[in-house]
Amino acid sequence: MSYMDLDLAKLGAIPKNYQHVLSLVFSVKQINENPKILPNVSLGFHIYESYTDARMTFQNTMKLLTTSERIVPNFKCNKNENMITVIAGLDSEISLHMASILGLYKIPQVAYSILALVLSNESQLPSFYRIVPNEAHQYIGIVHLLLHFQWTWVGIVASDNDNGEKFMLTLTPMLFQHGICTAFTEKTPAISQVIDNFSSLVLIQAKSFFWTISKVKVLVVCAEPQTMTTLIWMAFLYSFLDGTREFSIHKVWIMTAQWNFSLETMQRDFDIQAFNGALSFAVHSNKVPGFTQFLQVLHPSYPKGDGFLRIFWQKAFNCLFSDSNEQKQRMATCTGQEKLDSLPGALFEMSMTGQSYSLYNAVYAIAHSLDKIYLSRLKHRVMAHGSSLDPPNVEPWQLHSVLKRISFNNTAGDTVSFDKNGELAAGFDIINWVTFPNQSFVKVKVGRVDAQASLGEVFTVKEEVITWHSAFNQVKPLALCNNHCYPGYSRKKKEGLPFCCYDCAPCPDGMISNQKDTDECFRCLEDQFPNKNQDQCISKFLNFLTFSEPLGITFIFLALSFSLITALVLGIFIKHRDTPIVKANNRDLTYALLISLFLCFLCSLLFLGKPHAVTCPLRQTAFGIIYSVAVSCILSKTITVVLAFMATKPGSSMRKWVGKRLANCILLSCFLIQTGICVLWLCTAPPFPDFNMKSVVKEIIVECNEGSVTMFYCVLGYLWLLAIVSFIVAFQARKLPDSFNEAKFITFSMLVFCSIWLSFVPSYLSTKGKYMVAVEIFSILASGAGLLGCIFSPKCYVIILRPELNSKDLLTRRH
Template sequence: MAGRAYLLVRDIATAAYERYRKEEITTGTAFCVINLKRLSIKMKKYQHVFSLIFAVHEINKNPNLLPNVTLGFHIYDNSFNSRTTHEVILDLLFTQQKNALNYRCARKGGILAIIGEFTDKSMIEIFNIYKIPQFTYGTHKTLLSGKTGAPSLHWISPREATHHMGIVQLLQHFRWTWIGLIVSNDDAGESFLQNFIPILAQHSICVAFLHKDTVKSYDIGDKFIDNFLKLTPALLLTKVNVIILKGESRLINFIASHIIFFEFVTKIYIGKVWVMPPQWYFSVTSSGILIGAQPFQGALSFSISTNVVPGFRNFLQTLKPDESLMHFLCLFWQYAFKCHLSEEYDKLFEKCTGNEKLENLPRIMFEMHMTGQSYAIYNAVYAVAHTLHAEYFSRQRTMLNRGKFEHLHIHPWQLQFSLENIHFNNGAQHEVLFENGELSVGYDIVNWVTFPNQSYLKVQVGKFAPSHEFIIQEDNIVWNNRFQQMPPCSKCVESCHLGHSQIIQEGKPVCCYDCAPCPENMISNETDAVLCVKCPEDQYPSRYQDQCIPKAITFLSYHEPLGILLLSLALSFAVITCLVMQIFLKNWNTPIVKANNRHLTCILLVTILLCYLSSLFFIGKPGKDTCLVRQMAFGILFSVSISCVLAKTVIVVLAFMVTKPGNWLRTFLGKDVANTIVLSCSLIQVGICIAWVSTSPPASHVDMHSQYGQIIVECDEGSVTMFYCVLGYMGFLATISFMVAFQARKLPDTFNEAKFITFSMLVFCSVWISFLPAYLSTKGKHIVTVEIFAILASNTGLLACIFSPKCYILVLKTDLNSRKLMIQKKS
């Protein structure tokens, strides 16, 4: 049962009136009202009063806080009675003898502050009229806070929205999206639903069932049976394993009794995760049995955050039932230890010895560590003390400057402004902050662990700060032993597996969804993914689309079989070219070498050798320099080769055109003509390459999309137009050479090269014509393979068609390589 407590604190005297200080300690100058119907429930609430007394004693002993000023207190119990509550209010505000309005007769000084739960709005309004600061640890109601609602009201409990967000964070952490709600059918329950359900909807958490109940329905009879029949189907929903409770202890006790009765009759055991209301405690029967110990095993609740106050436990251990602690402690002592302090109960109980220890009481009756609400009261007392301290010292300085010292009288409304925003350290040196009239405090997440001996343990398993920072130690939670899965699952549907995403079903809650595989090139790497996501550019989806795998960086490497093969071919043909050069150099002065312009032949062989070697630039990881060099070298070297072939063909044609003496074309048969043809044709290609480099040169490029699962490192031609200009010019030279050679192929001569040049140009043109469609239709490193193959094939065509017949004569048919035979053939 929730209790109501109100604490009043006021100043007593300055150093000039110290005689009042000692007198007022015994009579009391502040009060606390505890509202509890049953003494068994009062036991828990007594700690609130003890925290108040402890705080006041600490402050009075502290020479640095309110020196020469003593705080006192009054304690009242309104017993859940509206009339008693209002009588207490009148007594506090006016007089102790007669409740005459606007008169104060018996009490020196006035009320400075009140601490309590304040469930009655009229109380807040009455104290607000007199501008008396009020501190409440009850449920935070937005309508009562702020300047317009209740400017004198200060909250020492977290906002209701903080509690709601804490529950949502808890649900999200464990992926509980299909939950039940059981609330009291009153204004508090309706307010909870109006504020909480929209927050659940914003975070895609669905309410499977909502059960409202009233206090009247707990009567045995038809209403009890009717309520039993309504609640049972909801509790049997197997997919709803999390239920949030909001209501007073009688509602919670009814739920526990309902479950126990149902399990006893049906032998069907219900296991749920119960999220209890803030500051909830187990209720205890008169025989000391926990109500709902087994059903609520492993329950979770939110308690006002607390810290360890070092001297509090020692203070409780030294408490004795004497007159200085008032009548309420005597009642508490007698009930707790089953003894009496008066002779009237001589025959019923033993007399109290005075050596009883609170620490020997079971936890279900009394806790020795300071609870969240007690810690909030403790901080509230210190807030008043620090505010009063600041007010005293600011006034005393003014009076000392005037040269006199007077008794200072502080009115409650003078503390109001300072209490709105105050920052201090309490007696335990914990930092405390009030902002806009609210204590900046969060919640501790508590796990309730019960034992067969009717005892329980509160285990702090997490925290939820006002900044919405959520921390939980999942391994420390003890779940209800009726669950088979730990932590339990509470969802409308089974989880969508990795590689799938949720598909909302029309007409059903968002939590009841279908699962569909992710589209191509997308993944989901978590269960119950709302949407599938694309992988980064440098990654690709796995087979089951549940993770992104880094793409393999690919290029034509020297270490792979294809690269090794092409490298071997290029080097082999380069060696063959060197052997051909060696054969020609060895037979430099023979007729067959002289007859075919041996200088052009030497340039052509060197160029063919360099063309073979240029193909090596196409193997290996492309870089900025290699991309630039390989395209330029390939274009220029092949242009020089074809220019040499063209020059040789032109020389052959001219040689047959000047057979008559005195022909003016005889002057063009010298070396200068051949050199001019080679140089001019090559310079045109050099000019095209220079223009290419100047405008948009080739560069290294990364292609992430052409091939699945691969990052292709390749050379980008830069300007495609210039690339095709280089190829086009080579094709133009090859076509001219082919046409000239084709016309001269049947000219009568012993060593006529025209027919061999015709075949070489035919091979060359065929290779590069077939290169274009192959180049455009391939991707990745296969483009490089096509280029290398085209270079090797066209280069080999030149080498084989032009030089193999000559090498055959020079090596195997040396007798044909003679001037005498040449003259005979001409004859």
């Protein structure tokens, strides 16, 4: 017969832990009744209580190594009892105390609880196995869970011992690396301090503790049994003394896999609604067939040799058996007919808990390992002797080679195997705890952490099936140091506080942020601009003077109207070409002036519409050349008038200059100079279409880049020079005695012309986009209209309305 020994801490104090014993009994019973596993071999077990005391643990461990009443190391008097393996209990520190002794004897020790991070089991504890996954996966799961829900401001609670210290030292840097801040790290005192000194502790330390944890919405707890027992006792006693009788701190509790939601019998009045919506990690488990039925037939007198059952029964049902030695008033008598399924889940569960499932797998792992050894040896013995004999004896150290490589499917359908570090090759489930007012609860699997899964599936969670605490109205809680910085704002660190605490500053002008909680704003692309809220970029509008907009239509109307009027004036002059008023002051120059004005009005249309590679060079050069012809005609007419009057004096030498040759020479020379300037401009740096994205914030100015600003102002400067010379000459000849003398009209027209183009420069430079183009079109139309009106309106008045004044007598009259 083979024996396995079990150490269970505080089995009597917490009734729920008794399920671990029942899981052990159930698994051994199943194996012994299964002819396919260890045929002709029965498994047995001893249970020792450590009372979470190191001295008691060492004493009980030594008892495992001897079979006599006295502890005599390395001596066994009962050879029929063969201890194969030790299954360690819930407390990690106790398990490690045992491992230090059992490792000397190479006795396999299988722990079924989550332990604090230890060094490599392979190097330091070669005889130590854990039927639980590596705890590093749980830390990764906690970080993933917080990141998934965007919880960046959390508190950490752990016990005031080495395990709690390791938990904080391991988890805190991981949170920091992933942008999660800890509002505090709080340690719970030992349970003895709470029970022995609860009056002073509750009023001072407990108040301070619960005030501290009230700062956050999410609390990460290293949920070792002693930590949770202390925490619940503090809450229970604090609420009792405070008069509220209920623990009303509402938050999301994130528990590690050590938690099993168990209450001591004295805490049965504790309102478990405080943990409604809690999330916890748990070793992956499944429903074990037959276990619930096994529990339903339990009776206090049923299992012989189980001294824990009666203790459990009395504490769980708050009653005493009639033959009990305890004398307590006001307690009911236990009938033995009480039903386990009537107990609240915090005291006892009918389904196998995570720890019980791990213990169940531990027993089966040992059984399958023994079975392999027996089958292998029996096979060799049958081959050697021709028949099978009694099962051979197996020493504990011989189990290691098989246990390390064991892999089997349990009755729940899960694969059980150890990795290279002697830990279960599995993951963690994420459990959502839904509590009810009648002290019952439901465990809902809402996610999984599995290091063996493919990339992208290591962490999964179903947020839609999670039930949050009723205080949150079924809305995912926010766990932030302060509210989010929404798009349009950037985070600015608060001095003296963790990096998760920040102020929200609006983005500077011209910059945006399009995500929450960005550290810096950024500029849009050149062809985009920020919207009003500065949370997205909008494409800029193309800015150019179109034909269809009101301003463009107005200019088209004016240009065509002035062109039509110019054409009518030209027609009138051609029709009355033989009259004295037309023939005076050089009829050909008059025609040339009218034609150039006609073209000037039309060339303004080149400035409308989207600039192109053809229109850009043509705009300024056509305007410059045509206007130079118009001003040259005026200059020639003015000089002709002056020379004509000078030539009338007796003996004047100016007669040889009077005539069409001089006028044509002046016109041609002025035209050629301007044409040369324009040709040089086009050959060196011609105007081209350009997209100006910086001048106006919300618009892209589609414009004609002048290419060479110097050449542009040379063209304008030459026109100004011709206009000023014409103005000076006309001004000198304004009082010459002739009814048809144009000098005074030319003087006024040149005054208007120069005024318009002098005001053009500051107006042109102070505007942008299409309004800059509008200023130039307006200057072209206004100056052309000024020339047309000032010079030709008096003549048209005479020709059309006062034809009697259009005679040679008036032409030769002297005043």
